[in-house]
Amino acid sequence: MTKETTPKEDERKRILKIAEVNPGLQYELSKAPGAEKLMQCLQCGTCTADCPIARFSGSYSPRLIIRMAQLGLISKVLSSDTIWLCAACFTCTDRCPQDLELASVLRVLRNMAVKKGFIPEALREMGSNVVETGSVYKVPGSRIRKREAAGLPPLPKSNPRRLAKLAEIVGFPKLIEKRGM
Amino acid sequence: MKRQGVLIIGGGIAGIQAALDVAEQGVNVYLVEREPSIGGHMAMLDKTFPTLDCSACILTPKMVEVARHPNIGLLTYSELREVKRVEKGFEVKILKKPRFVDETKCTGCGICAQHCPLEVPNEFDMGLGVRKAIYVPFPQAVPLKYTIDDEHCIQCGLCQRVCKAEAVNLDQRPEVISLTVGAIIVATGFKIFDAKKRSEYGYGRYLNVITSLELERLINASGPTGGRVLRLSDGRIPRRVAFIQCVGSRDQRAWGHHYTGNPYCSRVCCMYAIKNGVLLKEHIHDIDVTIFYMDIRTIGKGSEEFYQRAREEFNVHFVRGRVAKVIEIPETKNLLVRTEDTETGKAIEREFDMLVLSVGLMPSSGIFELSKILDIPIDEHGFPQGAHVETDRFTTGGKGIFVVGAAQGPKDIPDSVIDASAAAMKAAISLARVKE
Amino acid sequence: MPESKYLLYLGCVIPYRVLGYEISARKVAERLGIELVEMPEFNCCGLPLDPISHEMMLILAAQNLCLAEQKKLNIMTLCPGCNGTLHKANKTLKEDRGLREEVNRYLKEVGMQFKGTTHVKHFIQVLVEDVGPERIKDSIQKPFNDLKVAEHYGCHLLRPAKHMDLDDPENPTILKNLIEITGAKCVDYMDETECCGAPIIGVNDKIPFQLARDKLNHIKRAGAQALITICPFCHIMFDINQPRIERAFGETFLIPTLHYPQLLGLAMGIKPDDLALKENKVDISRVLNLL
Numbered sequence: 001m002t003k004e005t006t007p008k009e010d011e012r013k014r015i016l017k018i019a020e021v022n023p024g025l026q027y028e029l030s031k032a033p034g035a036e037k038l039m040q041c042l043q044c045g046t047c048t049a050d051c052p053i054a055r056f057s058g059s060y061s062p063r064l065i066i067r068m069a070q071l072g073l074i075s076k077v078l079s080s081d082t083i084w085l086c087a088a089c090f091t092c093t094d095r096c097p098q099d100l101e102l103a104s105v106l107r108v109l110r111n112m113a114v115k116k117g118f119i120p121e122a123l124r125e126m127g128s129n130v131v132e133t134g135s136v137y138k139v140p141g142s143r144i145r146k147r148e149a150a151g152l153p154p155l156p157k158s159n160p161r162r163l164a165k166l167a168e169i170v171g172f173p174k175l176i177e178k179r180g181m
Numbered sequence: 182m183k184r185q186g187v188l189i190i191g192g193g194i195a196g197i198q199a200a201l202d203v204a205e206q207g208v209n210v211y212l213v214e215r216e217p218s219i220g221g222h223m224a225m226l227d228k229t230f231p232t233l234d235c236s237a238c239i240l241t242p243k244m245v246e247v248a249r250h251p252n253i254g255l256l257t258y259s260e261l262r263e264v265k266r267v268e269k270g271f272e273v274k275i276l277k278k279p280r281f282v283d284e285t286k287c288t289g290c291g292i293c294a295q296h297c298p299l300e301v302p303n304e305f306d307m308g309l310g311v312r313k314a315i316y317v318p319f320p321q322a323v324p325l326k327y328t329i330d331d332e333h334c335i336q337c338g339l340c341q342r343v344c345k346a347e348a349v350n351l352d353q354r355p356e357v358i359s360l361t362v363g364a365i366i367v368a369t370g371f372k373i374f375d376a377k378k379r380s381e382y383g384y385g386r387y388l389n390v391i392t393s394l395e396l397e398r399l400i401n402a403s404g405p406t407g408g409r410v411l412r413l414s415d416g417r418i419p420r421r422v423a424f425i426q427c428v429g430s431r432d433q434r435a436w437g438h439h440y441t442g443n444p445y446c447s448r449v450c451c452m453y454a455i456k457n458g459v460l461l462k463e464h465i466h467d468i469d470v471t472i473f474y475m476d477i478r479t480i481g482k483g484s485e486e487f488y489q490r491a492r493e494e495f496n497v498h499f500v501r502g503r504v505a506k507v508i509e510i511p512e513t514k515n516l517l518v519r520t521e522d523t524e525t526g527k528a529i530e531r532e533f534d535m536l537v538l539s540v541g542l543m544p545s546s547g548i549f550e551l552s553k554i555l556d557i558p559i560d561e562h563g564f565p566q567g568a569h570v571e572t573d574r575f576t577t578g579g580k581g582i583f584v585v586g587a588a589q590g591p592k593d594i595p596d597s598v599i600d601a602s603a604a605a606m607k608a609a610i611s612l613a614r615v616k617e
Numbered sequence: 618m619p620e621s622k623y624l625l626y627l628g629c630v631i632p633y634r635v636l637g638y639e640i641s642a643r644k645v646a647e648r649l650g651i652e653l654v655e656m657p658e659f660n661c662c663g664l665p666l667d668p669i670s671h672e673m674m675l676i677l678a679a680q681n682l683c684l685a686e687q688k689k690l691n692i693m694t695l696c697p698g699c700n701g702t703l704h705k706a707n708k709t710l711k712e713d714r715g716l717r718e719e720v721n722r723y724l725k726e727v728g729m730q731f732k733g734t735t736h737v738k739h740f741i742q743v744l745v746e747d748v749g750p751e752r753i754k755d756s757i758q759k760p761f762n763d764l765k766v767a768e769h770y771g772c773h774l775l776r777p778a779k780h781m782d783l784d785d786p787e788n789p790t791i792l793k794n795l796i797e798i799t800g801a802k803c804v805d806y807m808d809e810t811e812c813c814g815a816p817i818i819g820v821n822d823k824i825p826f827q828l829a830r831d832k833l834n835h836i837k838r839a840g841a842q843a844l845i846t847i848c849p850f851c852h853i854m855f856d857i858n859q860p861r862i863e864r865a866f867g868e869t870f871l872i873p874t875l876h877y878p879q880l881l882g883l884a885m886g887i888k889p890d891d892l893a894l895k896e897n898k899v900d901i902s903r904v905l906n907l908l
Contacts, residue, residue: 033671033716034671040433042475042476043523044475044502044503044523045501045502045503045505045520045521045522045523046502046503046504046505046520046521047505047521048521048528049502049503049504049505049506049519049520049521049528049529050381050505050506050519051528052811052812052814052824052828053814053817053824054521054528055519055528055530056823056824056827056828056831057824058527061521061526061528063521063523063526064526081820081821084668084817084820085817085820085821085824086817087772087812087814087815087816087817087825088664088667088772088816089772089773089776089812089816090772090773090776090777091505091772091776091810091812093776093777093779094776094777094778094779094786095381095505095506096434097427097431097432097433097434097442097475097503098433099433099434101777103777107667107668107671108671110668110669111668111669111670111671114668114669114670119669120819120820122819122820123665123666123668123669123819124669126665126666127666127669127673130660130661130666130677134658134659134660134661135629135632135633135659135660135661136629136661136665136666137629137630137633139632139633143632143633143636146636147632147636150636150640150893152636152639152640152643153655155627155632155659156655156656156657156658156659157658157659158658158659158660159658159660162680162727163660163680165726165727166676166680166723166724166726166727167673167676169676169723169726170670170672170673170676170723171670171672172669172670172672172673175669175670176669380785380787380788381787386788434779508807508808509807510807511805511806511807511838511839
């Protein structure tokens with residue numbers, strides 16, 4: 001009797017993956033504005049071929065992300081760092097022969113991840129700066145003085161009350177609140 | 182009472198086959214072709230798929246038959262100008278463009294061309310070779326009569342002086358020929374997608390990126406390089422060649438003035454790329470051939486087997502990954518191809534000496550104007566619309582007008598020939614009806 | 618119709634880190650007769666927050682557009698990222714009625730309404746479309762003699778071509794033409810349209826550094842004496858970060874990186890100090906010597 005190398009282990013892994021597949025999810029996803037053509041992807045790989053991030057990353061592949069979205073295997077994708085690597089350079093969007101707005105699909109996935117509480121810290125900070133000051137950066141006093149010295153007009157002010165009100169209406173503060181993750 | 186005949190517009194393989202099939206039934210045929218010779222694109226090819234038969238060997242006997250057939254009136258260097266529906270069929274006016282050479286006197290000896298001082302790019306060689314201002318497009322031209330290209334001719338009169346048959350007539354005028362016919366067959370063929378529109382591939386900017394038709398001329402022994410496939414940048418023999426599929430086909434992008442790809446599949450490109458890949462392997466020892474594709478579509482009898490042979494016997498490499506970008510290396514003029522090998526999931530960058538773009542097929546130039554003259558509907562891609570997609574794709578725009586071959590939609594040679602025979606039958610039927 | 622008055626939209630990055638671009642752009646605009654009006658109020662265009670919430674981005678963009686509509690002026694941007702976002706939001710809100718009504722419902726709560734009466738242009742676009750090459754040529758007083766530069770468009774001015782519809786992203790010419798008006802020669806280099814990677818700084822620093830180093834290598838190989846940018850973020854990558862990239866990979870580039878208005882300004886005869894050339898980190902004396 002030949003010794004078999006634990007096929008049960010592999011089988012379990014495979015079965016798990018299949019149970020995770022949720023083909024219905026792509027219909028839900030394609031309702032989100034920007035991801036309408038998600039199901040039209042035929043996995044040709046054009047997006048990944050010239051993606052500046054994919055070329056230097058070795059593990060990042062927009063095509064793979066779309067495939068996982070099509071199969072509904074996105075729970076791992078949403079909690080990973082991968083979707084935050086997209087530089088939104090729109091090279092994929094320009095090149096896709098099926099006219100999928102890939103950068104938009106990635107944005108939809110990022111929006112979903114944020115709703116689940118996954119958000120890079122740097123981004124969270126930028127979000128809270130905008131609501132407070134109107135700008136993603138808190139411009140330090142030294143720069144303000146530099147502007148004056150250079151004879152530039154003062155920076156236009158923001159309207160924090162208006163920003164806070166609108167942010168509240170679209171549910172923004174909840175998305176960027178610090179959670180104990 | 183004039184005998185009813187059939188007018189065929191376009192002298193490619195479909196037009197030629199239709200002309201022969203109609204003529205064999207004892208019906209008169211007028212074959213109108215806007216180039217100086219019939220033959221169409223098939224005359225440019227080297228070998229055909231899937232059998233690797235010599236294209237000219239299949240085509241030229243038919244061309245000669247057309248020239249000799251008592252029932253076929255060949256009107257080359259002519260264009261359809263007007264069509265009017267009448268009770269018994271159509272009254273048509275055809276413009277015979279002036280060749281400035283008397284066809285009844287010209288013997289095709291070629292002395293005029295030897296003396297002509299002007300060299301211009303040869304359209305038949307896709308601009309890769311030259312011809313004189315007085316020329317025949319290729320040696321097996323039918324009719325073998327010389328034509329003066331009056332756009333470039335400087336009217337030096339040398340050809341006139343040396344022609345022993347006194348056939349050159351620089352005062353020739355255009356002629357309008359009026360005919361009454363019972364049926365019309367549109368066999369205007371195709372033009373290839375303008376690869377410059379896919380600017381990410383660098384066609385037009387990078388010398389070593391060529392189209393499939395340009396490769397056909399390089400591979401062809403009667404082409405501008407005598408059958409030697411050479412790089413256009415330095416004349417060297419390429420050792421690593423890649424084919425890029427679906428250039429201008431299966432492309433849903435149609436926005437702005439930069440991107441106007443065709444959404445449909447052009448049907449023949451997978452087969453012709455595999456054929457050319459195999460031919461390159463036969464021509465050049467140790468050459469590395471890679472085909473980058475989204476899908477391989479090998480339809481028709483013998484095609485899938487041909488594809489398997491290409492993989493196994495000829496060792497043509499196939500990579501499932503659509504090419505995103507081509508970059509030229511300035512020092513060597515070699516090309517870097519960026520694609521994702523979707524079978525391994527790795528983004529790869531490979532260097533090649535030469536790239537061949539498998540360009541898609543589109544309706545011939547002038548089809549829009551022709552559709553207005555004939556009053557036939559054309560679809561959103563410019564192909565004349567048939568009466569019924571499944572059961573009658575020939576009949577278009579009312580009774581008596583038929584569209585065949587690549588003019589109807591992207592098609593290979595076997596299907597174009599069958600189309601032509603079928604339309605010839607349909608045309609004859611419609612004539613028979615009129616006679617009753 | 619060529620315009621000469623625009624609301625200047627600075628965005629977040631320029632006032633924070635790239636004052637040189639603002640200073641030189643203002644100077645050049647002044648010389649060319651473009652009147653720049655300050656935004657009455659400012660908030661971020663929304664681009665960095667799009668990954669968090671698409672609605673938030675639309676709201677932020679829409680506020681800026683409404684402010685411009687109230688002023689009855691069009692917007693000129695310096696940053697292509699802001700340009701792309703505002704332009705796309707403007708276009709989408711103009712074309713998609715359902716979306717417009719939804720956004721206007723939110724805006725109503727703060728007394729604003731998007732009407733779709735304004736448009737957004739980038740500085741380069743204004744130079745090409747409103748000023749025109751002829752007038753720019755007339756303003757050149759000290760053309761460059763022997764300067765070879767490389768151009769970097771970045772990603773957001775031309776892409777996605779579907780929305781921006783400005784020039785062919787694969788083989789663009791508008792910046793090249795503007796550069797050559799100054800007398801400088803624009804050299805081609807490998808992979809010109811490659812992204813600089815800046816947007817993911819903070820998430821992953823390694824990849825952008827590799828990308829920028831790749832580009833700098835190609836630019837050096839092509840023999841360019843300077844690099845011209847039109848985006849503040851790209852400028853940060855190639856200028857402020859150039860020494861860091863050199864140290865990280867043990868290579869030397871010494872490629873001065875100028876904002877286009879700095880190059881144009883020099884050719885117009887404006888003093889280098891007035892163009893904030895002191896702000897540029899990599900030594901630009903090579904460029905100045907070639908005037």
